[in-house]
Amino acid sequence: xxxxxxxxxxxxxxxxxxxxxxxxxxxxxxxxxxxxxxxxxxxxxxxxxxxxxxxxxxxxxxxxxxxxxxxxxxxxxxxxxxxxxxxxxxxxxxxxxxxxxxxxxxxxxxxxxxxxxxxxxxxxxxxxxxxxxxxxxxxxxxxxxxxxxxxxxxxxxxxxxxxxxxxxxxxxxxxxxxxxxxxxxxxxxxxxxxxxxxxxxxxxxxxxx
Amino acid sequence: xxxxxxxxxxxxxxxxxxxxxxxxxxxxxxxxxxxxxxxxxxxxxxxxxxxxxxxxxxxxxxxxxxxxxxxxxxxxxxxxxxxxxxxxxxxxxxxxxxxxxxxxxxxxxxxxxxxxxxxxxxxxxxxxxxxxxxxxxxxxxxxxxxxxxxxxxxxxxxxxxxxxxxxxxxxxxxxxxxxxxxxxxxxxxxxxxxxxxxxxxxxxxxxxx
DNA sequence: ACGTAATGGATAGCGGCACTATCCGCTATC
DNA sequence: GATAGCGGATAGTGCCGCTATCCATTACGT
Numbered sequence: 001x002x003x004x005x006x007x008x009x010x011x012x013x014x015x016x017x018x019x020x021x022x023x024x025x026x027x028x029x030x031x032x033x034x035x036x037x038x039x040x041x042x043x044x045x046x047x048x049x050x051x052x053x054x055x056x057x058x059x060x061x062x063x064x065x066x067x068x069x070x071x072x073x074x075x076x077x078x079x080x081x082x083x084x085x086x087x088x089x090x091x092x093x094x095x096x097x098x099x100x101x102x103x104x105x106x107x108x109x110x111x112x113x114x115x116x117x118x119x120x121x122x123x124x125x126x127x128x129x130x131x132x133x134x135x136x137x138x139x140x141x142x143x144x145x146x147x148x149x150x151x152x153x154x155x156x157x158x159x160x161x162x163x164x165x166x167x168x169x170x171x172x173x174x175x176x177x178x179x180x181x182x183x184x185x186x187x188x189x190x191x192x193x194x195x196x197x198x199x200x201x202x203x204x205x206x207x208x209x
Numbered sequence: 210x211x212x213x214x215x216x217x218x219x220x221x222x223x224x225x226x227x228x229x230x231x232x233x234x235x236x237x238x239x240x241x242x243x244x245x246x247x248x249x250x251x252x253x254x255x256x257x258x259x260x261x262x263x264x265x266x267x268x269x270x271x272x273x274x275x276x277x278x279x280x281x282x283x284x285x286x287x288x289x290x291x292x293x294x295x296x297x298x299x300x301x302x303x304x305x306x307x308x309x310x311x312x313x314x315x316x317x318x319x320x321x322x323x324x325x326x327x328x329x330x331x332x333x334x335x336x337x338x339x340x341x342x343x344x345x346x347x348x349x350x351x352x353x354x355x356x357x358x359x360x361x362x363x364x365x366x367x368x369x370x371x372x373x374x375x376x377x378x379x380x381x382x383x384x385x386x387x388x389x390x391x392x393x394x395x396x397x398x399x400x401x402x403x404x405x406x407x408x409x410x411x412x413x414x415x416x417x418x
Numbered sequence: 419a420c421g422t423a424a425t426g427g428a429t430a431g432c433g434g435c436a437c438t439a440t441c442c443g444c445t446a447t448c
Numbered sequence: 449g450a451t452a453g454c455g456g457a458t459a460g461t462g463c464c465g466c467t468a469t470c471c472a473t474t475a476c477g478t
Binding site for chain 2: 453454455456457
Binding site: 011045048049051052055056058077078079082083086089090091096097098113116117118119120124126127129130132133134136137139140141142144145147148149151152153154155156157158159160161162163164166168169170174179180182183184186187188189190191192193194195196197198199200201202203204205206207208 | 220254257258260261264265267286287288291292295298299300305307322325326327328329333335336338339341342343345346348349350351353354356357358360361362363364365366367368369370371372373375377378379383388389391392393395396397398399400401402403404405406407408409410411412413414415416417
């Protein structure tokens with residue numbers, strides 16, 4: 001198929017597709033003449049993935065480029081690729097000073113990881129994000145929120161178990177790494193929405209209408 | 210205190226504070242002379258809240274303005290305000306056509322809500338977000354991911370329970386609505402980080418190094 | 419065979435957003 | 449009385465995800 005049909009099928013404008021190719025999100029079509037290229041279902045699939053990561057997952061274009069590069073990397077150790085991909089899935093990493101609060105939060109995180117027996121290096125981006133959130137809570141006078149960490153971790157493990165089961169069920173059918181990426185990013189959106197729905201329900205229960 | 214000290218205490222540059230005032234995120238200081246204004250701890254607190262919602266929660270400035278407006282609204286029914294606030298906490302609402310997939314996803318969501326006995330109106334923004342995510346999954350050939358919805362919902366209820374317990378414990382100490390906002394937004398960041406950590410652990414377990 | 423439409427490729431521009439810089443006349447402080 | 453800081457206003461910046469335009473070339477309908 002040519003770029004026009006790819007565009008029609010996915011709803012992504014032609015200039016946008018060209019832009020994604022330029023940015024390295026989408027491999028270029030195969031040239032049959034100096035100015036004719038063919039695209040196939042892998043392009044279509046990839047394009048849908050890009051839109052999902054962008055629109056639903058809220059990832060930035062540059063982050064998507066890095067993730068997809070890891071996805072495409074051939075024959076690297078699986079766990080390795082998974083880590084490389086997962087580490088690009090979070091929000092961007094700001095940082096401001098405040099070393100005191102930060103190192104205390106890092107300790108809290110480290111203790112949690114140890115308590116849980118999680119085999120995770122402490123410089124994992126997710127651990128950093130968690131520490132950031134705890135610092136922010138602390139600054140807002142909600143250091144006590146940290147008491148919920150174990151409840152949260154229980155739920156997180158439960159979700160992670162479900163996710164991995166899903167991946168295992170799918171491993172023969174689809175690309176492993178791609179499935180993990182989709183599960184991680186879209187699963188996050190799914191869970192966040194469910195959490196907000198559950199909040200509404202419980203607060204309706206408590207504060208009546 | 211004057212704006213310079215407010216800036217020093219929070220690490221937010223003076224022009225940025227002025228910008229937040231212009232945008233209605235932060236109430237102006239109280240004028241003591243035509244060009245002297247005083248700020249107090251409530252301003253400092255509010256400013257920290259803004260930065261947390263912005264940096265950790267990833268909310269947009271305009272969304273924060275709406276949320277804070279609801280927070281400040283006096284004597285509106287509690288549940289009402291909570292809803293108004295919560296509904297601005299999600300990601301922005303895009304939409305493209307594809308009515309077929311969409312309405313099917315809406316049905317799935319509606320069934321889930323019924324199955325769970327959640328008292329939530331089906332036009333809740335979170336329900337829409339969930340439907341969006343399901344549509345995206347479907348388009349990527351991962352419609353089967355919907356099988357995890359009940360597992361996810363279990364975990365979401367668990368987290369929501371912990372959150373509401375926390376709010377109840379705090380209700381005497383801090384402002385209710387503000388606590389809910391903080392819990393919702395920062396709790397989301399906390400959970401997402403924990404989920405990613407749990408993922409890493411389980412995939413390390415499975416794919417070893 | 420010919421006219422129109424679409425293509426690949428390149429470059430420049432746009433709109434939104436979260437600031438940031440500059441300027442002004444005034445005020446607090448030492 | 450000098451200097452630093454202030455409130456208020458307006459304009460500009462940098463990034464980001466596109467979008468518009470242009471070009472020479474190729475595909476396609478008739």
